[in-house]
Amino acid sequence: MFTGTCIVYVIVVLGVISRACGVGLFPLMRYLKAELLVALSTCSSEAVLPQLVRKLEDLGVGKPVVGIVIPSGFSFNLDGSAVYLTMASLFLAQAARTTTGPVGPLGRPLTDEFTGLVRSMN
Structure with a gap:
């Protein structure tokens, strides 16, 4: 349930905010992939x-x-x-x-x- 809530938050809430700012959410996540993976794996x-x-x-x-x-x-x-x-x-x-x-x-x-x-x- 927690993981599902996080995924919905990232895709829906951050997706809406990034679209309003003129930035694609998934291209930004691809650009920051290494940093996101390190932060996720090290907590x-x-x-x-x-x-x-x-x-x-x-x-x-x-x-x-x-x-x-x-x-x-x-x-x-x-x-x-x-x-x-x-x-x-x-x-x-x-x-x-x-x-x-x-x-x-x-x-x-x-x-x-x-x-x-x-x-x-x-």
Whole structure:
């Protein structure tokens, strides 16, 4: 189900956006094939950031735009991962029926959320 949702999102949502911008989605994906494969296989886009910046500049995207958008997207991705890990740890704690600790019922969730936010900062 998740994979199907991702495929529909890429084809429909990104397809509409790329068509509105005058860019073909599949030609762009072919152009960025190596970067997409590395990011997918390593589960991290950090390894391909320099190549992605260079390729986007070669396509004509302005250097200031690439310099803001690509690093910002990477940082937001880290924040999303930190929130996901925090929610997953809270789910596991509830499933295992662990105690919340001496601070009360909000102590554990707040500690986990704070830890997750600190982890996401570079």
